[in-house]
Amino acid sequence: MTQVKVQPPVAKRIPKELKIHGDVRLDDYFWLNQREDQEVLDYLNAENAYCDELTAHTKEFQEHLFEEMKSRIKEDDQSVPYKYNGYWYIVKYETGKDYPIYIRKKETLEAEDELLFDCNEMAQGHDYFRLVGLNVSPDNTLISFGLDTVGRRNYTLKVKNLVTNEILPDSIENTTGSASWANDNITLFYTKKDTETLRSDKIYKHKLGNDETNDTLVFHEADDTFGVTVYKSKSRKYLVIACYSTLTNEYHILNADTPDESFKLFQERIRGVEYSISHYGDNFYVVTNSDNATNFKLMKTPETATGIENWQEVIGHREDVLIEDIDIFKDFLVVSERSNGLNEIRIIRWDGTEDYYLPFDNETYTAYTGTNVDFDTDILRYGYNSLTTPSSTIDFNMVTKTKTVKKEQEVLGGKFDKENYVSERIWATADDGTKIPMSMVYRKGIKKDGSNPLLQYAYGSYGSTIDPYFSTIRLSLLDRGFIYVISHVRGGEYLGRQWYEDGKLLTKTNTFTDFIACSKHLISEKYTSKEHLYALGGSAGGLLIGAVINLAPELYKGVIAAVPFVDVVTTMLDDSIPLTTGEYDEWGNPNEVDYYNYMKSYSPYDNVKAQDYPNILVTTGLHDSQVQYWEPAKWVAKLRLLKTDSNKLLLKTNMTAGHGGASGRFEALKEDAEEYAFLLDLENINN
Structure with missing residues (x-):
């Protein structure tokens, strides 16, 4: 790994006192929140230049990774057509083009194309x-x-x-x-x-x-x-x-x-009380957690009497099964459920004559209902993939119980064979005794001797479940010896609604300690070691990364925090910022002293201290509406001031994008290539 002796940018310090509840926080970098200020832009550009200089020796490798990732993607591709109101709708991609083309065909797939939008033409000049x-x-x-x-x-x-x-x-x-x-x-x-x-x-x-x-x-x-x-x-x-x-x-x-x-x-x-509604016939069907149905139940009510007092039970609450959603057809009700962390799709005839589940036999996988806009059909479209199995779009005939694979994701390049990879689910034990599941994938033949580089990913907020999904991009790590792990920490909904409840508000720190418990388990079982363990998280998952490296920096060789939500207290006290007020039920309202004190105890920015930190890559977008760019910018400035190591600390700001990064399908790959090159460089892998 090449060491470049370049001095990092130093952000000026203008102390600002932030007072509430009789407590004073000093924020030296509050001034960075002026998006239009030239001095702020100069600082962000200086950080970009520093990042570019310290990664200059990987530029050729980044380009190689980009071309490798791109080569696996079928450039001239199209979606599986779906029919709606007499027309078939299709999304196409053409070789060398970054954006989709939307077309439709009248009544039959043999009909001529009707162009709706060519986004490649529309995107010119932007x-x-x-x-x-x-x-x-x-x-x-x-x-x-x-x-x-x-x-x-x-x-x-x-x-x-x-x-x-x-x-x-x-x-x-x-x-x-x-x-x-x-x-x-x-x-x-x-x-x-x-x-x-x-x-x-x-x-x-x-x-x-x-x-x-x-x-x-x-x-x-x-x-x-x-x-x-x-x-x-x-x-x-x-x-x-x-x-x-x-x-x-x-x-x-x-x-x-x-x-x-x-x-x-x-x-x-x-x-x-949460509820969602679907209309069918003379009734509405209601998925709700009313009356303490933590994992939700299904009710129905006449369209003429929709109040909660009229709701009648269709599928009752179960302690071990989470109802996530329903799809309604003329003759069938389809229920998306989750049991022991795994997706299940249940099919019920309205007349009560049939009630069965689609069979899935993998240890860890993702299955979900797809685009089902047609009401009067016996065909259920669903998707399936796993950590080792490319994504498939499947049409299932609910009457004959036969399935047709309409499309299986192609992995080009001629090198991919799913038999070369292994996926498994393992469990770590958290500090409070709770078992935390992890889904992992790696190439066959690895030895559990602690020498494997391992990338551990998690999100862990909003009840958002990160299911084990296939990625062609990830192959660039797996084929170079990395193990990839998704830690299903509390704050998501992998093991049901209570899993979410136990990782938010005044139990939020479970999310962070769960992740650390998973890291320790991966090390103790010799999947990896402290010298080869890396962590990745984005947005609220970036908060997770920030909290974890304050608590246990010694466990990780390097981390990537993408668009990280790291200045929790200040952001949640500013109700002019997008999302803030709508998130009080997730993080708490710091205008109340108990929530303020708890938030302050884990907020990454507020808890940076003089200690050694791992190598860190932080990414953000100047126009991010979800997590404002100044959160990661302030965090990096404070880390530079206080950290006691000589490890890399890089901030990369996309000056033309927001929370999702670059908009083109191949431009986004360049960002992935940068992140992967950062990790691989730390392992002295450069080809």
Whole structure:
């Protein structure tokens, strides 16, 4: 590994006192939160230059990794077609092009292509480009869509005439990018964002041809801990406004045939009661945790009497099975469940004559229902993959119980054979005795002698479960001797809803100590050693990485923290920042002293201290709306000041992107190649 004697940038220190609850925190780098300030931009550019200089010896290797990753991807590819309202819809990619092309075919797949959008043409002249929210009108002549050319997830809503191929003059700024059509083909309902916090807080009604200033406000979510969205039921009968927070839901419904009438409250919000609704026949089906159904249950209620007092049980609550979602068809109900961490898909006939599960026999895998927009069909589309098995799209006939693999992900290059890899699930024991599952993959033939480089990944927040999934990119690590591990720490929902409850608010530190317990287990079982163990996390997973290296830095040779949420206390005290108020139920409200003290005890930025840290690569985006760039920038500045080692500390800021990084499918690979080169370089692997 080449050592380059270059002096790192030093951020100036301007102490700022932050006072609350009689406590004072000194923040030397608060000034970095001025996005437009030239001195801030100069500092970020200096960090980029320093990062580039210290990794210059890996540039050729990065390019090699990029080409290797790219070579496995089928460039001229297309999605499995799905049929909706008389048309087949397809997404295509063409060789050498970064962005998708959307087409449709009328009635039959043999029909000629109708071009909806060529994003490669639309993206020209933009450093960042993203098209979202495609929604076709009931008469198939119009399509609404959202555009973002900054990366801040703030979309301009537009409409295209599919008969004339003209973009209509209708243009609405500051939206989520998605919209829903009423059945009259001229009325659109859409969601507006607060201009400062970017909270989705208002639903408007737009009539085609009208200026945005004449749009009608139909719903305003005044509670700043909630967001809102609007969509149409799969039955196409109802328009639905969904109000959501971390712990609570509320819905409002309107017959899509009468868009000028008022939405009707489905069931008013009750703090702590979550529910989701699906329409079928004369009823709504409700997945809910009401009455302490921690893992959720399925209820139904007449469409004329939707209050909670009318809900009747269809599938009861079970301690060992989490109900995640349902899909409704004319003759079948499909329930997505999770048992012992594994996905299960249950199929029930409405007439009660059948009730069975799809068979899956792997030790660790991912299965999920796919695009099932057609109501009157016996075909269930689902996806399947595992750490060793490329992703498949499968059509399952729920009557004949036969399946057709519509597409299996191709891994090009001629070198991949899934028989060369092994996946397994193992369990570590946390400090409190809880068993923590891990899913891992590696090439056959590794020895458990402590010499293997190992990358340990986790997320662990919002009840978001990281299922064991296949990755062609990851092969670049596996084929160079790395073991890859997903630690299913508390804060996710891998082992049910309680797994989430035990890793948030005043139990958040379980997420971090679980990860450390997994690391220690991997070392004690000689999968790896402290000299070869690496950790990776992004966003809230970046918070995990920051907390872990404060608590147990000696366990890791290097870590990558991608767009990390590391300044928890300051961010959660600033209700002008996007997401903050909506996250009180996840992290706590630090305006309350107990939450403040607890947050302060683990917030990575507040707990940086004079000690040795591992090698660290931190990435961020200047326009990130989820985790503001200044959090990682401040964290790196403080680490530079206090750390007592000579290990690498690198900050890479994408000056033209946001939370998701680069927008092109191959540009994003360059970021992966940079991260992998950082890890491999630390192992003295350079080819």
